[in-house]
Amino acid sequence: DIQMTQSPSTLSASVGDRVTITCRASQTINIWLAWYQQKPGKAPKLLIYRASSLESGVSSRFSGSGYGTDFTLTINSLQPDDFATYYCQQYKTYPYTFGQGTNLEIK
Amino acid sequence: QVQLVESGGGVVQPGRSLRLSCAASGFAFSNYDIHWVRQAPGKGLEWVAVISYDGSNKFYAESVQGRFTISRDNSNNTVSLQLNTLRADDTAVYYCTKAPQRWGFDSWGQGTLVTVSS
Numbered sequence: 001d002i003q004m005t006q007s008p009s010t011l012s013a014s015v016g017d018r019v020t021i022t023c024r025a026s027q028t029i030n031i032w033l034a035w036y037q038q039k040p041g042k043a044p045k046l047l048i049y050r051a052s053s054l055e056s057g058v059s060s061r062f063s064g065s066g067y068g069t070d071f072t073l074t075i076n077s078l079q080p081d082d083f084a085t086y087y088c089q090q091y092k093t094y095p096y097t098f099g100q101g102t103n104l105e106i107k
Numbered sequence: 108q109v110q111l112v113e114s115g116g117g118v119v120q121p122g123r124s125l126r127l128s129c130a131a132s133g134f135a136f137s138n139y140d141i142h143w144v145r146q147a148p149g150k151g152l153e154w155v156a157v158i159s160y161d162g163s164n165k166f167y168a169e170s171v172q173g174r175f176t177i178s179r180d181n182s183n184n185t186v187s188l189q190l191n192t193l194r195a196d197d198t199a200v201y202y203c204t205k206a207p208q209r210w211g212f213d214s215w216g217q218g219t220l221v222t223v224s225s
Binding site: 001032034036038043044045046048049050055087089091094095096097098099100101 | 142144151152153154157166167168169202206209210211212213215216217218
């Protein structure tokens, strides 16, 4: 199975900051990576697919990059609504696997 | 609009069975693979199973292989997940999700909670 490792596990930031979350795959997944945002008690929401494509309706403050094994999610100008947990997911091969999550909290 | 509605969760004893359902609407259901993803209380997301758009291919996580069975009925726009021989570590919210080819999971249901406890 492909292991997905996110860092950091917890990230403290302030409104207006720019933050970056990284995700590393244990083997190459080309561009087959997605990023999700999840708030407590809610289903995840797709933000980025194919490593860098922005899902329709998602703010352009979110961006993704990377190829192969190393990927990043960047959030510009943090807004109060952005404080949540973020997950990466590979969908190159089954079983699809998620990173362990990054909890973005208000500093 | 796209809707996925899970049902069938509840409290069940270890070793017993449960059947979850996912009712879909608002999109061409028979064109899409459907996945189940679960989340144990306070934990991360875990992919569980997938069924292809026509039901011909199914894949499972190793943790549920041989105990869970996924199926679909394209005439009624539903997907089911049969959970057998349940264990305490199967306790989770179970989500069904829609997955366009090579896109990621673009729509999710609200989830249904399965609690395995004696």
